[in-house]
Amino acid sequence: MTEPDTSRLERLSGMLKRRGILLPAFEIHGGAKGLYDFGPVGGRLRNKVNQTWLNHWLSLGNIVEISCPTVTPYAVLEASGHVGEFSDFMTICTTCDEASRADTLLESHHSNPDALTKSELQSLLDQSNPPCPSCQEPEWSPITAQNLMFNTTIGAGASGRPGFLRPETAQGMFTSFPALYRHNRERLPFGAIQVGKGYRNEISPRQGMIRLREFNMAELEYFINPHEEPSHDFTPWDGHNITLLADNEGEVEMSFKHAVENNVIRHATVGYFMAKTFDFLTKVGIDSQRIRFRQHESDEMAHYATDCWDAEIHGSYGWVECVGIAHRGCYDLESHEKATGKSLRARREFSEPEILEIDGWTTEGSKAGPAFRALAGAVKEAVEQLSSSSTFPLELTLANGEKVTVEQEHVKRDQRTETVTGEWYIPHVVEPAFGIDRIIWHILDHAYDESGKDGETYTTMHLSANVAPVDYCIFPLFEKDGMGKLAQTIHTTMCSKPNIVSMYDGSGSIGRRYARADEIGVPKCITVDHQSLEDGTVTIRDRDSGEQHRVAIDSL
RNA sequence: GCGGAUAUGGUGUAGUGGUAACAUAGGAGGUUUCCAACCUCUUGUCGCGGGUUCGACUCCCGCUAUCCGCACCA
Known part of the structure; x- marks a missing residue:
């Protein structure tokens, strides 16, 4: 700089x-x-x-x-990856109170301790009891997550659950x-x-x-x-080039x-x-x-x-x-789905339904159930993989390696046509x-102008009217002859309008008051003068041009 | 977290081991017929905590905060 x-x-x-x-x-x-x-x-x-x-x-x-809520249970941010991504897991030596990073302590016991979850680290720590780097004692407190997130406890005492902001x-x-x-x-x-x-x-x-x-x-x-395929209308930005620093292209200007x-x-x-x-x-x-x-x-x-x-x-x-x-x-969505088992999917219908011709075998529940008991589910799975030409009795090897003999009475033919009209998918x-x-900082930084008038230092905030904190300043030219009172009335009227903020300022010279208003970027200043008392009009001054024009109070 | 610098009214600065100043801003009043004018009066300051000392804003130590490097960093 x-x-x-x-x-x-x-x-x-x-x-x-x-x-x-x-x-x-x-x-x-x-x-x-x-x-x-x-x-x-x-x-x-x-x-x-x-x-x-x-x-x-x-x-x-x-x-x-x-x-x-800003207060968020541990599990949510664990599922999102923040506990892992943002955390260092800390443990404290019970002898000397020195805090250490659990993954660092376990580097000689695991190839990549950084990738372990909290409970995996805890059990590895319990097994390996590494010595404390400062006092060599191997006694450690339970591992706690220490990271860029502010942690807190939701609830009190034994019923408290860990959480984060x-x-x-x-x-x-x-x-x-x-x-x-x-x-x-x-x-x-x-x-x-x-x-x-x-x-x-x-x-x-x-x-x-x-x-x-x-x-x-x-x-x-x-x-x-x-x-x-997303379709977006880019025509509003046609002909407008923007600076892009692209990964491969370097700095380019294009629409x-x-x-x-x-x-x-x-x-x-x-x-x-x-x-x-x-x-x-x-x-x-x-x-x-x-x-x-x-x-x-x-x-x-x-x-x-x-x-x-x-x-x-x-x-x-x-x-x-x-x-x-x-x-x-x-x-x-996938992470939260995995962590909770709840579906976070949307349905899409295929343009053409998929017709599936199914010709094979399935189990006869009333016979296969009592026969295979706990294995019945695995048997059903295996039987449904069989080709339609299979004959029974048949020796089957299940997924867990066990062998069973399937009799004819345990199975029945499964011949049907299934129509799949769509699927559930995880949205992107x-x-x-x-x-x-x-952004606010840069709004202020860009709006701040001290170039001034006639070489004098003069500060103007050229804030957009969309964000200017004060919409109008109301000034009496002087606080006498009823001008102050009229200005106060206009001020209260303006403030009573929704989403309008007006400020009354009656102290100092009129120029000083314009300057105060310009410094915080008030777009329009309204001044009550002698003429206002006679014909009910005021002047409106524009912040950036300094130009004034006269309007009726009723039209404000 | 490491290194360096800094901390005095609202803001910007001066200054001293013996109770703090200037400018500006703010308030009240006066004056003034539209862009920081002028006059009078007035409000308000030594970051926090220790130590040294008869006495600390000043010297020493610690803390906090700010700024600048380095490290870290959706």
Whole structure:
């Protein structure tokens, strides 16, 4: 970072703190790393970004909004792979209290202890009793998961279950797939969205809003049928080239459509969401010239993903990944299905039903059951593999190696025609995941303009009206002759309108008040002057142009 | 986690082993017919905890936080 950048960053951070946009949390107690407050102005900004995000996706028409708990049982995140991926398993020496990583202790007892589950590690630890690296004693406490997730206990005492604060919102959307599928009348594709808090106990939070321990995230899980060719309309982005850092191609400029057609972006739905993501970012005020997409290299890709692109935004900290758009395949639903035994599938009908001619043998339950007892199931399985020309009695070797003799009376011919009209499959998921805090940071970074007027230092936040925390400032030119009173009335009227925030300011010169409003990016300032008292009109001043025009109070 | 730097009103800075200053911002009033004007009054500061000392914002130690490298990192 160059010197002017650093000082600009310091002035920006100072302003954000002074004006109540972004502040270190719990500061009177000394603060806490990686935790920030959105202040009286920032809170509203965050809310408007979230709302804009929700509306952006809901407008697709097949998206529903849900909200899941942040407190998540251990089993959920074990199934998702987070316990394994995010965890170090710790154990404590009962003699010297030194904590060690269980997998490191067991390196000489197993070829790849990193891949073991918690219980496997525990039993291996119990068997091998490795010496403590600091005191050589081999007595260890039970293994606990120690990782980037904040762990907690759900419930008290003996009935308490281990759990975590979620590291992402996604898992709740996967675990509620059956309800989502039903709600969508069992038709794909559809999506679920959620905005909320996520938690990661980062080793070393840095760079202000860029790496937090508690952060705002917004995720879309879009469930698709992998057997269907996705069709997306890319015409809205025709002729618009975007910077892509592709795994194989390097840095290229091309349209989304072109990138999808030429397999630079490997899946059309991923490409479509990249385009929609681009639209969202510009909608909330990110400079379109400072957005690029970077494809994950194969070895960088998370354990589940088959193609993944980050939207990166350039700002005071360089290029920062702010959105991840991943094709996760069927990984997530499959994992939860395996862990729970519950079906997380969707039904598809074949275009042509498959006709299966079955001609073979099956068991006669009333005879084979009593004859083979516990083996009856295995016998049935074996008999159904036999060709129709088999003759009985017949000696059969079962799957478990046992030999049985099957008599004619144990079996019957099975001749029928079966029509299979479709199948149950695990949907694939394309997931755009947004780091809201990082996006808000870049909105502020891009909007912050201290170029000023006539060479003077003058700060303006060129925030998009979509996200500006305060919609209007109402000023009386002077607080006398009834101008203050009229301005107050207008202020209360404006505030009573839904989704409008107005601020009243009557102190200081009019220029100073415009400056205060510009600094936090208020798009429009309304001034009550002498003429207002006579004809019921006010002036509206535009933040970016400084131009004023006069309108009737009633038309506001 | 390792190494380096830093911590003084809301913000930005000065300064000292003997109770802290400047600018700016904020509040009240005055003045002013639209872009940080002016005048008067006023609010508010040495990150936290130990130690040394008659006395610590200042010196020492620890902690916390911030910034910069390194490591780690959906």
